[in-house]
Amino acid sequence: EMDDGLDEAFSRLAQARTNP
């Protein structure tokens, strides 16, 4: 996966979607 600084943002999104 590209290291464009957005990996963390996707992690936060996935986390928020799992535990709203």
Add this chain to the structure above:
Amino acid sequence: GGVGALSGSYVAPKAVWLPAMKAKGLEISGTFSRQAGSISMDLSLTNKALQVMSDFAIQFNRNSFGLAPAAPLQINAPLGPNQTVDISLPLNTIGSVMKMDPLNNLQVAVKNNIDVFYFSTVYPLHVLFVDDGKMERQMFLATWKDIPNENEAQFQIKDCPLGAEAVSSKLQGSHVFTIAKRNVEGQDMLYQSLKLTNGIWVLAELRIQPGNPSFTLSLKCRAPEVCPHVYQAYETILKN
């Protein structure tokens, strides 16, 4: 069917669109395909009448995505009784647009030397998925946030025994692109995008739980009426 295996995009087997008894002996079956960036309507015309058929032509009514024949229907020799001819009619998406119900409905007129006949069919939305449908990651995050949760459509894809990797590669064959994948509490979350020929983007989250053959598909799109058809396309792609 099965032609799509060469390029990856699924092609359904041909279905009868116009039964012979409704068209003075002309039977038309067909399917839609997308190969190397081009959409085709793949047709079989069978003459079940007692007389020769000739002078074929085809025309589409205006439709939601501007689908239109990109060339005339070319049948070089007259079609004798009990003969079948297979034709691949190239399509473009620069025809007149009119929103249809259902959205993917297509009304077709076919003429021959005997008469003019009409039928309607529906096309699978994945033939409209373009090959540059991989959204830039920053744009995905911003768009996902921008489209309110009330506009999110959620669907269950049942009885799909594939893992996240197989799902990604199968979908990519039909131009649904995985942008990011995360594992949270044991479940895989795939973030995906696709773009339709008219420029409409669809964002997807596909949730896959280990040992559970039922996936949750969440779709966000500024034109939410396309979502049920995109879900249908996921079903078709993943189960074939």
